[in-house]
Amino acid sequence: MKAKTRLFGEIDIADDKIITLEKGMIGFPELTHFSLIFDEEKKQRKARIMWLQSMDDADIAFPVMDPHSIKEDYTPNVNAEIVAPLGEMNAENTYVLVTVTVPRKVEDFSVNLKAPIVINMDTLKGVQLIVEDDYPVKYKVYEILKAEKAGE
Numbered sequence: 001m002k003a004k005t006r007l008f009g010e011i012d013i014a015d016d017k018i019i020t021l022e023k024g025m026i027g028f029p030e031l032t033h034f035s036l037i038f039d040e041e042k043k044q045r046k047a048r049i050m051w052l053q054s055m056d057d058a059d060i061a062f063p064v065m066d067p068h069s070i071k072e073d074y075t076p077n078v079n080a081e082i083v084a085p086l087g088e089m090n091a092e093n094t095y096v097l098v099t100v101t102v103p104r105k106v107e108d109f110s111v112n113l114k115a116p117i118v119i120n121m122d123t124l125k126g127v128q129l130i131v132e133d134d135y136p137v138k139y140k141v142y143e144i145l146k147a148e149k150a151g152e
Contacts, residue, residue: 004058007051008037018055019119021126022085026115031056034126036064036097048145049100052117063100067113070141076116076131087123095119101138109145110138 003013013035024031031054038050048069054060067074074096083089097117101110113135119126 001055003035003053003055005037005053005061006059007061008053011037013055016124019052019124019126021117021128023127025052025062025117025128026130028054028060031060037061050097052097063102064097064117065100065111067096067098067111067116070111070144071113071139074113074135076113076133076135078118078129078131082127082129083118083120086118086120086125086127089118089120093120093122095121107142108138108140109142110140112137113139 001013001015001018002010004010017035019034019036021032021034023029033055034052035055036050037053049063049065052062052064076096095118097119098111098113099115099117101108101112103109113131114137115128115130117126117128
């Protein structure tokens with residue numbers, strides 16, 4: 001399908017790449033269809049920031065990233081009842097993302113570890129949920145990324 005986006009212009013998205021979040025994103029319950037957009041050339045390396053582009057509203061795209069790329073021990077406890085509608089979940093088909101906030105001061109760059117997006121890649125169904133663990137809403141990652149870059 002052709003999708004018009006504010007950030008990327010018109011792009012082709014295969015129907016089998018559309019992710020459904022039946023309850024939408026927190027604060028955006030009416031947006032239920034998304035596509036994950038990332039730089040294909042950086043796929044071999046860890047793609048840092050990707051975009052969860054709404055297919056329902058061309059103006060809405062959430063910057064997201066894999067939390068394990070900045071916090072390897074990220075293992076939120078997820079209520080099985082909440083993820084049950086996504087289908088059979090296992091280590092191979094479960095994909096977790098966190099939203100990114102890039103404020104004016106880049107040093108305050110953070111990710112939201114409290115409200116991950118959990119996606120079943122087999123069914124392409126997902127949910128954004130709030131975990132009961134003591135993870136922060138604003139986990140600052142600037143220094144982590146800076147140190148990692150210096151080590152390359």
